[in-house]
Amino acid sequence: MDTPKSILQQAMALKTDLVKWRETLHRHPELGLDTPWTQRFVADRLTEMGYTPKKVGAAGYTALVGKPGGKVLLLRADMDALPLDEVSGEPFSSECPGRMHACGHDMHTAMLLGAAKLLKDNESLLEGQVKLMFQSGEEIGEGARDMVEHGVLEDPHVDAAEMIHVAAGAPFPSGLVLIPQGGTGASASCRFRMVVTGKGGHGAMPANCIDPITAICHIHCGIEEIFAREAELCDFLAISVGTIHAGDAHNIIPNTAEMSGTIRTMSLEKMAWAQKRLTEIAQGIGGAYRTQVEVIYEKLLPPLIADTETADCVGKYMQELLGPGAMRVPSSTKGGGSEDFAHVSVKVPSVPMFLAAGNSKEGYEHPAHHPAVRFDENALPIGAAAHTYMAIRWLQEHK
Ligand SMILES: [Zn+2]
Ligand SMILES: [Zn+2]
Known part of the structure; x- marks a missing residue:
């Protein structure tokens, strides 16, 4: 079987669901660790797919798929929104005044739910386990720490971790996956x-x-x-x-x-x-x-650290999956931004990736955290496929 092509095709076939999940989440943004509606939505979808979701910490969920006994790769999505009044003009705009999914975490949650479905459908290809981590409280820098303190990296022990953040208003074609070199990204x-x-x-x-x-x-x-x-x-x-x-x-x-x-x-x-x-x-x-x-x-x-060896592996897998649709970031971009996945990245080898989801030439001129930001939903299947394929390949090469 041509696995990369098959995973991409399966992800494309899931696009209607991905868009539906994303737009439903977008209508119901919640803040910080106070995300009961979103958590229930995620847990319900996972249960429908045959998972047994487990609550970890104040406002997070995990779920496991694959063969117990081997290595464990963690895939993470964040679920919280920002305290903004949405003016994006999207037909599925926030129904909650003063709250908006302006950082694309609704996209992240939908993509990881998509990966959950694809991983379940291709469970026989997993030579180890995948732990899905859905966290709240990223924007307030508390959700990942809370889940780490409540044992998200243990039972079973996590050997490596990965996350994808969408980028709007970035100078890249929509759908491009950006993989860092090793080193410190966000301070x-x-x-x-x-x-x-x-x-x-x-x-x-x-x-x-x-x-x-x-x-x-x-x-x-x-x-x-x-x-x-x-x-x-x-x-x-x-x-x-x-x-x-x-x-x-x-x-x-x-x-x-x-x-x-x-x-x-x-x-x-x-x-x-x-x-x-x-x-x-x-x-x-x-x-x-x-x-x-x-x-x-x-x-x-803590600083957000990309592990060199894991980043090189992921760079290779993304090349296999997407060809020119994946790109290594030439050097680790140092800056003062922050990402609370850092709490994971200082504990296990990690790779934080970016997925371009619309640039200004394509009509997506606003960056994340802007009340008018929009994200290109064509990126959703690519994100779901990237999570899935990376998990399959990393577990194949790390037994
Ligand atoms: Zn943000
Ligand atoms: Zn964010």
Whole structure:
């Protein structure tokens, strides 16, 4: 049997279902980890296909297909939407005001459901097991961590993992699959909040007060200057202050001043270093101005890492399946974006891929997270086939 051709043909034959699932999901976007309707939709479809879906963590599902005892490949889709009012003009637009599938996670869920069907139909070709991972809370950076903490990578143990993210408004023909080289793609990120506490009082009597505004201004300068002198030139580090708030009246020195910002690095080691120095700088400078400084770090997201060996394998399989419809990304694109599949990628060899789903020449000019973004549904069967074929081939070559 010509497996690549057969899988592609089966995926094309599934297009009506893929489109129906995607548009149904698109009408019912849900946010964060609060995705009960979407979870039920996914679990019901999986059950209809003969799976036994299992709830993992607060808002995720897994399902298994294949032969137990061999290696296990995890395929992941995210299911959550964004807090936006949709203005795409699509006939199947969001029926929930203030919520929209603007990142294409409805496409991802439909594609993985399609792969679930194809994998079930071709189960005899699987020389190991495929674990399907449907997660919520990607946009808030919590869903994958929650599922990892609740054991999604164990029982059975996962040996490698893969995900596909659709891209709209990208300069590629729709349907092109992009496979990274090995290395770090999206950076690690972490939010920080800082509270500088002084002693408030009358603006006419500053000597009776300890002014937290003076202190926080110097801390801000210190962050900008000291990191500029200490960070290695070739090692990406971004620290940006996004908010500074203090005071309510022009003639009152406030008790506290607050700052928040974000740190982006390419490794968890560098992140730990940046956090340590940020706290030292803030407390050192704040101390000089007689204030107390507390720095809180939250929402730590690891870097998104593509495993070189797995990415090379997947590059080969996608070539077999799609020929010129698959392309290696020349070098791993470094940037400050984030993807919570990172929590998986730092635990098992992983490959995050992109699937072009409409560019501006084809009438899809808006990028993801835009309230008018549209995605090309012709990409759906390609995504489903890519998941399926990769699973068949990876398990064949990793017994
Ligand atoms: Zn997004
Ligand atoms: Zn996304």
